[in-house]
Amino acid sequence: MAWFIDEVAQRVRAAARQVPDQERDALRRAVQAAPAPREFYRALTPSPQRPIGVIGEIRSLDGNPAPAPEYIEAFTEALSGGGAAAISVTAPVIPGGLGLPALRRARAIGVGPLLYRDVTVSAVQLLRARAAGADAVSLTPRILSDVELEALVERARSLGMEPCLEVESESDITRAIGCAARVVVADSRSVTDYPQLFEQLPYTCVRVVRRGVRSPRDVFTAARHGAGCVIVGRALLETDDPVGLVARMATAGRHPAALLMAERIAHVSDHAVDATEYTAQAPGLGHPPHAHAQEGTR
Numbered sequence: 001m002a003w004f005i006d007e008v009a010q011r012v013r014a015a016a017r018q019v020p021d022q023e024r025d026a027l028r029r030a031v032q033a034a035p036a037p038r039e040f041y042r043a044l045t046p047s048p049q050r051p052i053g054v055i056g057e058i059r060s061l062d063g064n065p066a067p068a069p070e071y072i073e074a075f076t077e078a079l080s081g082g083g084a085a086a087i088s089v090t091a092p093v094i095p096g097g098l099g100l101p102a103l104r105r106a107r108a109i110g111v112g113p114l115l116y117r118d119v120t121v122s123a124v125q126l127l128r129a130r131a132a133g134a135d136a137v138s139l140t141p142r143i144l145s146d147v148e149l150e151a152l153v154e155r156a157r158s159l160g161m162e163p164c165l166e167v168e169s170e171s172d173i174t175r176a177i178g179c180a181a182r183v184v185v186a187d188s189r190s191v192t193d194y195p196q197l198f199e200q201l202p203y204t205c206v207r208v209v210r211r212g213v214r215s216p217r218d219v220f221t222a223a224r225h226g227a228g229c230v231i232v233g234r235a236l237l238e239t240d241d242p243v244g245l246v247a248r249m250a251t252a253g254r255h256p257a258a259l260l261m262a263e264r265i266a267h268v269s270d271h272a273v274d275a276t277e278y279t280a281q282a283p284g285l286g287h288p289p290h291a292h293a294q295e296g297t298r
């Protein structure tokens with residue numbers, strides 16, 4: 001899948017360079033007017049009561065047209081009601097991605113917090129995501145230089161959003177630790193050694209597994225492998241009862257068995273306490289969402 005992202009990143013970079021200054025200014029104003037960001041990290045943080053959480057992803061099945069906006073709205077609301085700790089929306093560059101309109105709708109109906117997953121290479125994408133109501137954004141270290149990664153992490157934080165680093169290798173983990181990432185996401189299909197990678201992270205970091213998570217059993221497996229959260233997408237579209245499925249997965253995430261599994265590899269009980277201190281110390285947090293940072297990446 002690496003080649004796919006590389007190709008998309010090239011296109012997105014080229015498009016970002018074309019964005020005129022007036023549009024950037026308009027986006028900054030839209031960010032000022034946007035609803036304040038909500039606490040994403042805290043919503044994901046494992047606790048003895050919920051050792052592993054579920055992020056419900058709203059998307060369409062690859063190749064299918066996007067569902068009607070009213071359906072997306074009802075679906076999003078139902079996922080939240082079913083116990084999803086957060087909602088993820090993917091950009092249209094990712095197959096099945098519904099993009100910023102879906103993000104805006106999800107924000108308007110008040111569910112959340114919201115993660116926007118994009119192939120992010122430019123600050124302008126962060127502005128668009130925040131203006132549409134994102135509380136967190138994904139960043140992929142592999143496609144970013146050190147300078148770009150640092151600038152985008154800081155920019156996301158200065159906008160009040162949690163940067164969630166999508167890691168693929170040991171060197172990505174080192175870079176994620178270097179920028180004090182508090183949420184790290186691994187694709188369980190292409191990053192098959194993710195449990196080993198997770199082990200290297202500070203335990204205050206929420207480890208998220210995505211792709212191929214389909215059942216409560218997969219939630220337990222992810223807990224056993226050190227995850228504090230899973231993202232579930234396709235499985236919710238392939239069942240007749242998405243709300244029931246997300247609810248069963250969320251229930252699995254609160255099950256004492258999940259706590260036993262999680263405790264074997266991470267100090268979940270301590271995590272809940274220490275995370276509070278960590279939040280207070282984390283760079284960029286606690287600032288008002290509209291604080292202005294230097295724009296390091298256009």
Ligand SMILES: O=C(O)c1ccccc1NCC(=O)[C@H](O)[C@H](O)COP(=O)(O)O
Pocket residue numbers: 001004005057059090094095117210211212213231232233234235
């Ligand atoms: O994210 C990518 O790099 C990507 C590239 C090409 C095709 C799909 C890609 N991502 C898929 C997703 O982001 C999934 O929607 C997400 O991981 C949830 O997984 P699933 O539950 O298997 O739908």
